[in-house]
Amino acid sequence: MKNSVRLVNNLSAGFIIISVMSLMYVALMAMADPQKVMELVQVQIPNNDAYSSLRGVYGGVGLAISLFLLYLIKRYKDLALAFLSLLWGFYAISRLITIFIEGPLGDFGRQWIVIETLFFMIACVLFYLQFKQKSTGRFYS
Numbered sequence: 001m002k003n004s005v006r007l008v009n010n011l012s013a014g015f016i017i018i019s020v021m022s023l024m025y026v027a028l029m030a031m032a033d034p035q036k037v038m039e040l041v042q043v044q045i046p047n048n049d050a051y052s053s054l055r056g057v058y059g060g061v062g063l064a065i066s067l068f069l070l071y072l073i074k075r076y077k078d079l080a081l082a083f084l085s086l087l088w089g090f091y092a093i094s095r096l097i098t099i100f101i102e103g104p105l106g107d108f109g110r111q112w113i114v115i116e117t118l119f120f121m122i123a124c125v126l127f128y129l130q131f132k133q134k135s136t137g138r139f140y141s
Helices: 002-030 034-039 048-075 077-101 107-136
Strands: none
Touching: 002 034, 002 048, 002 077, 002 107, 034 077, 048 077, 077 107
16 A cells, blocks of 8 residues: 555656656746747747747746745645646647647647647546546555
């Protein structure tokens, strides 16, 4: 029993850290050079207001989310996983909306919708296991 609790806690922490690393990578890149982030989707930044907005959204918000997740990882893994299920799920939904409204995604978008959907599913499963463990003290009621 203790080993399965430890396993779920370790898998949850590992997944949260992988999510933080991916979010923080983009955030730090955006803070240093927003154009590098936009080159991933082949977009030229037209003016300083756009640079500022990209630094704020991809950089500032990404860093805030990353730090918040690092805070949650120690005591509130279930909350971090619930948040990540929303984050990755809404990223995937945003890409689906784009497919239905604007049409097919390019290579970048197709790759990321798969990753985001997979991360959404992992976060949901780990959240369920954390919740079950927390509410019953065991995995099967």
